[in-house]
Every structure is written in C-alpha cells, then in structure tokens.
Amino acid sequence: MSDIYKTRKTLLLRIKDQYNDDAWAEFSEVYKRYIYAIIRRMNINAADADDIVQRIMMNLWKKLPTMTYDEQKSFRAFLSVVTKHEVLDFIDQGKRQVKRDQKAFDEDYLNSIRLPEIETIAKSEWQIYLTNRAFAIMAKDYDELAVEGFRMCLKGASVAEVAKYMEAEEKVVYNLRFRMKERFAKEINKLRQDLE
Incomplete structure (x- = not known):
C-alpha cells in the first residue's frame, strides 16, 4: 500500500473499478480484520467467520462499484449493517441445512449463537482497530x-x-x-x- 492515509472517499472511488487490484488490496487491508473481529464477537467460530468475511468481501466487490455513497453517513456503520445481515443469513442457512440434514451442522452450535447488539460490538472493535493501527503508524x-x-x-x-x-x-x-x-x-x- 503506497499511502496509509488515502481518504475513504478516494478509496471508495477507486474501488468502483472492480478490477483495480491495488485499490481492492488496500480496501481489504483497511477493513477485512475489522469485519472479522465483529463476526467473532458475535460468537461465530473462526472457520465460519473466515467464510463469512469472504462472502462479505465478495458481495462488496459486486455491489460497491455501482453503489452511490452518502458521504454524510459513516462507512463503518454501513459495514456493520452489511456484516450483521451476512451473519444472520449464515445462521438462517445453517438452520435450514440442519432441517435438511441433521448431520451437516451441529444444531447446538447454531442455537448457541446469541447476537449481541451489533453497533456496540462494531464501535468497540473499531476503537481497538484504530488504536492498533495508530500504534503501528507510530x-x-x-x-x-x-x-x-x-x-x-x-x-x-x-x-x-x-x-x-x-x-x-x-x-x-x-x-x-x-x-x-x-x-x-x-x-x-x-x-x-x-x-x-
């Protein structure tokens, strides 16, 4: 990454080109660990969290290039909503799969997932993320x-x-x-x- 301080606006404009590998690599570096941390705090195991992150990144790759972004709103808040929906979809898919095939998933695991308030988790993880990033820069x-x-x-x-x-x-x-x-x-x- 050439400049850690590329603005969010500039980065979001650059990723409108789905095939701008440098922009997507920077986007991934900036946000992927944050998304993963939110998912893990929602009591999703590491393997499933990795899969969900990949699904989110793929969906963002498909949708962000055509999306018009309201600069007055927080991109972090947008990511937390996207993450929440993807986790809920994961849980719903798992439950449907369990109904189709009891051996495919551990139903106790799916039922044990309790979704805490997403915004509380997102804010907490964002503070940790910013702190770690600031220390890395310093x-x-x-x-x-x-x-x-x-x-x-x-x-x-x-x-x-x-x-x-x-x-x-x-x-x-x-x-x-x-x-x-x-x-x-x-x-x-x-x-x-x-x-x-």
Whole structure:
C-alpha cells in the first residue's frame, strides 16, 4: 500500500473499478480484520467467520462499484449493517441445512449463537482497530521500548513503573508520554477522518 492515509472517499472511488487490484488490496487491508473481529464477537467460530468475511468481501466487490455513497453517513456503520445481515443469513442457512440434514451442522452450535447488539460490538472493535493501527503508524517513528512504555501509560501504569521498565529517568517518561499522547491523538483523528 503506497499511502496509509488515502481518504475513504478516494478509496471508495477507486474501488468502483472492480478490477483495480491495488485499490481492492488496500480496501481489504483497511477493513477485512475489522469485519472479522465483529463476526467473532458475535460468537461465530473462526472457520465460519473466515467464510463469512469472504462472502462479505465478495458481495462488496459486486455491489460497491455501482453503489452511490452518502458521504454524510459513516462507512463503518454501513459495514456493520452489511456484516450483521451476512451473519444472520449464515445462521438462517445453517438452520435450514440442519432441517435438511441433521448431520451437516451441529444444531447446538447454531442455537448457541446469541447476537449481541451489533453497533456496540462494531464501535468497540473499531476503537481497538484504530488504536492498533495508530500504534503501528507510530512504531515507524519511535523505538519499540518507547511505544511499549506509552502503552503502559495508557493502561494506567505510573510514570515510576514506566521509567523502571524503560530504564530511564521519570522526566524522560513524562516528556515522552506528553509527545506520544499528542501524536497518538492526531493519528486516531486522522484515521477516523480517513476511514470512517
């Protein structure tokens, strides 16, 4: 991927060409793990989640090129709705299959799936996704020890604990925490603007 900050609008325009492999590879990199995380949080096992992600990506490949997109609405919200419908279709198909052939699926598994509120899951997974992506971007400019120290600060570790871990003076940790916190907030905001 040449530029991690390609705008959502630009990316959505580029994928209107179904055969633009670079655009679809970028789209997949940006959204596939997020979709998978939502599905797993909906109590779908890993193998089925992989299949559902592939179905969603194929449906998006077919539909997005002809779709007109309302820029005022969140693309993330659109993806969560698409994901929800695909999971519901999966469950319905599984139940129909069980009726046709009791041995094809484990009915207990299908009945055990409880669909929590999709938007709650989607928001939570999106925050995790943005946080991980921001850390990956920052890791290019900070050494691993500094990034881990900042993670510790975010998780509630004291400056003294972080300084001991980093084998640095506390004032160095205060300074690093301030700089990285500012950069982290900028990265999160940029990602939200570009990807939501």
